[in-house]
Amino acid sequence: MIEVVRPGPLTTVQDLGRPGHAHLGVPCSGAADRPSLCLANRLVGNPEDAAGLEMTFGGAVLRFHRSGWAAVTGAPVPLRVGGRPAAMNAPCHVPAGACLEVGVPRIGVRSYLAVRGGLAVDPVLGSRSTDLLSGLGPAPLRGGDRLPVGRLPADAPILVDQAPVAPLPEEPVLRILPGPRDDWFTDDALGVLTTERYEVTAESNRVGIRLTGRPLRRAREGELPSEGMVTGALQVPPNGMPIIFLADHPTTGGYPVIAVLAGRDLPVAAQLRPGQKVRFRLHGGR
Amino acid sequence: MRVRRAGDAALLAEVEDLATAHRLHAAVRAAGLAGIVDVVPGERTVLIVTDPARCDLERVRARLAALELPERPEADPAPVEIPVRYDGADVAEVAELTGLTAEEVVRRHASGEYVVAYLGFSPGFGYLRGLDPALHVPRRSTPRTFVPAGSVAIAGPYSAVYPSSSPGGWRLLGRTDLALWDPDRRPSPALLRPGARVRFVPVEGVR
DSSP states (O other): OEEEEEOOSEEEEESSOOTTOGGGTOOOOSOSSHHHHHHHHHHTTOOTTOOEEEEETOOOEEEESSOEEEEEEESOOOEEETTEEEOTTSOEEEOTTOEEEEOOOSSOSEEEEEETTOBOOOOBTTBOOOOTTTOOSSOOOOTTOEEOBOOOOTTOOOOOSOOOOOOOOSSOEEEEEEOSSGGGBOTTHHHHHHHSOEEEOTTOOSSEEEEESSOOOBSSOSOOOOEEOOTTEEEOOTTOOOEEEOTTOOSEESSOEEEEEOGGGHHHHTTOOTTOEEEEEEOSOO | OEEEEOSSSEEEEEOSSHHHHHHHHHHHHHHTOTTEEEEEEOSSEEEEEEOTTTOOHHHHHHHHHHOOOOSSSOSOOOOEEEEEBOOOTTHHHHHHHHTOOHHHHHHHHHTOOEEEEEEOSSTTOEEEEOOOGGGOOOOOSSOEEEEOTTEEEEETTEEEEOSSOEEEOSEEEEEOOSOSBOTTOSSOSBSOOTTOEEEEEEOSSOO
């Protein structure tokens, strides 16, 4: 069992979410930066879809009541285990009674912690993820919370000492595929989107990254009949400022989507922090 | 039917109306195509989200074009009946906005034949089509910070029941004790599904 000594600014339990219920109004949710959670799980011998922690701006202090293996990935943070420095992207052993202390990232936003065995909080609709839009899943962590840890077969191996991970880009260029509603915008809108820089605002969260910059103008008035929305959609409300939908985005919406991020760039977007600049370019081979 | 790309893992099929969207939604589910993660109907669309590791989007597109749509999307045509106490905070205001009496607002709302167009906003929140055009009123200019679960409400061409307590800007006509959302309910936690028919049944306290 793991005791939350300090949760940090926002720490939630995340796995790979609850896909398959979008027609009932249930967001997919799950880790915003999925490859980072999957890597953390592999490093401790877990299945990739085991539940871990998503720490927004780090800051968590966790006491392990039983000894265990943990790994932290995603936004780079200083780590200490029992007071000694430990490495990111590597399995580390936490002795019984010791604390794992997570510092604050200087680049990126979301760091992931996997524990060998996975976090065994009660699932809702097949997932342990906290969905901040709908309120499904466990509440964000608070000081004093106790998290049960699951069990793995004894022969599930820990195979890697340290995973090489590419650094997060300072000013990412995200690839987009136009549509499905690029025809709702003026002819130059996609050109504007792919030449201007946009800035990430402080209103960004797990639902979406709100950008500010040169507005994208609509070519037609009126409301789009509500339609299904995908993760990575660049939805454009009437003020012309695009929002990139992340894991907890609403399942349907009535603002047109000018373009959708290439799936591979979603984890990059999930690490964008307020104040950071971002650019977009057309994904080849549409 | 026009099929648009929605990124590298999803297709958005556009159809002429809501009924066709529901028939296509049912047909895509019945076809059991491999690698389909989510099928989400909208007002005039069906979004098909795939796992790109498990299927080829162009193949899904070809299968979509060849699908035969069922005559009737729902196997069970019996409407969902929702008992309502019409004591909502906005009945008088809706009466004022529409020029109807409060009794007439309630009578018209309760006599409608509704269809769940699609779900969204929150788990189990169905946007119901079939509201009497005389009751089409705009949302409140300032949303309430708290609308209790079970609130029966209207806004624009829609009626809905709030499945859980949340902020909300719709006009409140009444309340139901029926659970619109129950995560432990099987087979579906949501009482309403896209394409289902709905009737509101007034219970004691009708004004």
